[in-house]
Amino acid sequence: MNPTHEVFNQPEPLVNVNLFATNRAMQAALQFNAPALDTAPLHALGAVVGSGEMQAHARLANVHTPQLKTHNRFGQRVDQVEFHPSYHALMSAAVEAGLHGTAFSAKHQATGHAHQLRAAGFMLFTELEPSILCPISMSYAVAPALKDNPAIYRDWEAGLTSRAYEPALKVWRDKTGLTMGMGMTEKQGGSDVRANTTRAEPAGSDAWGQRFSVTGHKWFFSAPMCDAFLILAQTANGLSCLFLPRVLPDGSMNQLFIQRLKDKLGNKANASSEVEFVGASAWLVGEEGRGIPQILAMGTMTRLDCALGTSGLMRQALSIALNHTSQRKAFGKTLIDQPLMKNVLADLALESEAATALALRLARSFDRTGDAHEQVMNRLLTPVAKFWICKRGSHFAQEAMECLGGNGYVEEGGEGVMARIYREMPLNSIWEGAGNIMAIDLLRALRKADAAAALAHELAPAKGMHPALDRLAAQLPIRVEEMASEMEARRLAQDVALAVQAALLAQTAPSAVFSAFCDSRIGGEWGHSFGSLGAGVDFDTIIQRAMPR
Numbered sequence: 421m422n423p424t425h426e427v428f429n430q431p432e433p434l435v436n437v438n439l440f441a442t443n444r445a446m447q448a449a450l451q452f453n454a455p456a457l458d459t460a461p462l463h464a465l466g467a468v469v470g471s472g473e474m475q476a477h478a479r480l481a482n483v484h485t486p487q488l489k490t491h492n493r494f495g496q497r498v499d500q501v502e503f504h505p506s507y508h509a510l511m512s513a514a515v516e517a518g519l520h521g522t523a524f525s526a527k528h529q530a531t532g533h534a535h536q537l538r539a540a541g542f543m544l545f546t547e548l549e550p551s552i553l554c555p556i557s558m559s560y561a562v563a564p565a566l567k568d569n570p571a572i573y574r575d576w577e578a579g580l581t582s583r584a585y586e587p588a589l590k591v592w593r594d595k596t597g598l599t600m601g602m603g604m605t606e607k608q609g610g611s612d613v614r615a616n617t618t619r620a621e622p623a624g625s626d627a628w629g630q631r632f633s634v635t636g637h638k639w640f641f642s643a644p645m646c647d648a649f650l651i652l653a654q655t656a657n658g659l660s661c662l663f664l665p666r667v668l669p670d671g672s673m674n675q676l677f678i679q680r681l682k683d684k685l686g687n688k689a690n691a692s693s694e695v696e697f698v699g700a701s702a703w704l705v706g707e708e709g710r711g712i713p714q715i716l717a718m719g720t721m722t723r724l725d726c727a728l729g730t731s732g733l734m735r736q737a738l739s740i741a742l743n744h745t746s747q748r749k750a751f752g753k754t755l756i757d758q759p760l761m762k763n764v765l766a767d768l769a770l771e772s773e774a775a776t777a778l779a780l781r782l783a784r785s786f787d788r789t790g791d792a793h794e795q796v797m798n799r800l801l802t803p804v805a806k807f808w809i810c811k812r813g814s815h816f817a818q819e820a821m822e823c824l825g826g827n828g829y830v831e832e833g834g835e836g837v838m839a840r841i842y843r844e845m846p847l848n849s850i851w852e853g854a855g856n857i858m859a860i861d862l863l864r865a866l867r868k869a870d871a872a873a874a875l876a877h878e879l880a881p882a883k884g885m886h887p888a889l890d891r892l893a894a895q896l897p898i899r900v901e902e903m904a905s906e907m908e909a910r911r912l913a914q915d916v917a918l919a920v921q922a923a924l925l926a927q928t929a930p931s932a933v934f935s936a937f938c939d940s941r942i943g944g945e946w947g948h949s950f951g952s953l954g955a956g957v958d959f960d961t962i963i964q965r966a967m968p969r
């Protein structure tokens with residue numbers, strides 16, 4: 421006891437909990453999308469990422485942020501970023517869990533649900549620490565684009581898919597594990613990468629194909645300690661995609677210079693840099709002049725990760741809010757038993773489960789490459805899920821933080837994770853194509869002739885289950901056929917997201933969750949903030965389902 425007072429009515433933190441075993445929404449979504457999936461690896465990962473030991477690494481990696489070392493003490497350039505050991509512990513754990521390129525190995529591809537297993541693991545890991553998942557995500561996403569230079573992919577595949585993390589900068593053939601990043605954004609344009617001014621001049625050819633000498637810059641270049649990057653640069657034939665390693669095949673350093681690290685709102689454990697290339701060596705990937713579609717094969721997969729990542733952060737914020745309010749008392753009752761707090765928590769639980777359902781359904785389409793319906797849904801749902809889930813993230817985090825009162829706003833210890841989540845949330849919405857870009861991309865996807873029919877097919881299993889969903893489902897194919905203007909693109913993306921989320925919940929969630937979701941999000945029985953569900957909602961069932969213990 422302190423000499424001045426006794427500390428009481430402060431909750432036990434949520435620690436040493438298996439994050440998979442307690443996530444019923446995730447289990448239901450996996451059961452629906454991939455019934456044959458062996459979830460044993462997720463149980464194992466759930467225990468690791470929910471452990472106090474790993475939570476300590478997450479905190480330390482965010483407090484002791486990466487430091488750029490441009491020169492050594494002799495004045496020679498080194499261009500290295502130094503990380504706290506906890507950063508490396510987190511990276512090791514993520515690679516060991518196969519969250520980077522492992523899903524692309526032949527063994528995993530043969531299971532038919534490699535991407536869904538990895539997607540669920542990525543969501544769980546986000547609940548531990550999201551910033552280190554930036555290089556993990558890029559190392560995962562690169563395979564479809566990089567395969568278009570088969571010689572490079574042949575050399576790099578083993579390192580990109582292995583479960584070994586090796587941070588030292590060395591030539592690829594001397595490393596057991598490799599990571600990759602991407603460089604598109606320049607000062608004068610990020611969304612509109614056609615404005616790129618970085619130049620690539622022909623410099624011969626070798627075993628990796630056509631080689632170029634690259635001169636220019638990148639304004640955002642995350643995880644510059646990766647072993648290589650896919651970048652965009654202008655060749656004589658237009659914007660092209662190039663493979664640029666940090667260490668060249670002869671063991672010398674490539675001409676990539678890190679100017680400085682970004683001072684960011686959140687995402688603190690990850691280094692994001694500004695770089696310049698001065699005659700750096702790079703190899704062509706895909707066709708010259710077709711760089712944008714080439715690198716977008718990578719962008720599509722990182723957009724999936726934005727949706728997964730935000731869903732994971734929502735689940736984490738909700739779990740902390742439930743943990744806190746189920747222990748803290750105010751005005752004679754536990755907070756979770758106060759009617760209006762029930763409304764807030766149930767509303768957050770609906771949003772979290774709907775995000776989980778949509779993100780994992782999108783992941784399914786990456787496993788079913790031979791299925792025509794899945795491929796149309798992949799094209800439609802990638803911008804929809806990236807737009808809508810990420811757009812809801814910041815609002816969600818603010819409300820979950822408020823459930824903790826003042827403790828939610830501090831940076832310290834277990835409760836301080838809320839501040840970290842809040843600072844992280846806007847990022848998934850901005851990078852890999854900001855909100856407007858995603859909504860406009862949906863319009864592009866809808867121009868495909870079979871889009872309206874595929875959407876109707878996707879919604880069909882929920883037909884007749886809720887009048888508001890039936891009305892929206894009947895309208896959507898007409899709006900798609902009539903082709904909304906850009907001015908209405910966000911509204912259309914939102915409505916497609918809500919309809920698909922509702923149809924998924926009809927098939928995966930208890931009726932209390934489904935009907936409250938449809939009444940509020942589609943039927944209009946809702947206000948403009950969380951916590952404004954109608955009084956007839958079955959709050960207790962919804963909250964019980966979401967409890968993290």
Ligand SMILES: Cc1cc2nc3c(=O)[nH]c(=O)nc-3n(C[C@H](O)[C@H](O)[C@H](O)COP(=O)(O)OP(=O)(O)OC[C@H]3O[C@@H](n4cnc5c(N)ncnc54)[C@H](O)[C@@H]3O)c2cc1C
Nearest residue numbers: 602603604605609610611640641642692851852854856857
């Ligand atoms: C922490 C961090 C790390 C990053 N890491 C990387 C990285 O590793 N590699 C990389 O290449 N990039 C990276 N980025 C860059 C990121 O992808 C871009 O910032 C993003 O794509 C937006 O580009 P921009 O900043 O140039 O903004 P702009 O393109 O100027 O966009 C500004 C706003 O205008 C909107 N807008 C643009 N065009 C239209 C239009 N036609 N109609 C309506 N609205 C429009 C956008 O939606 C956005 O809201 C990173 C960014 C951050 C914050």
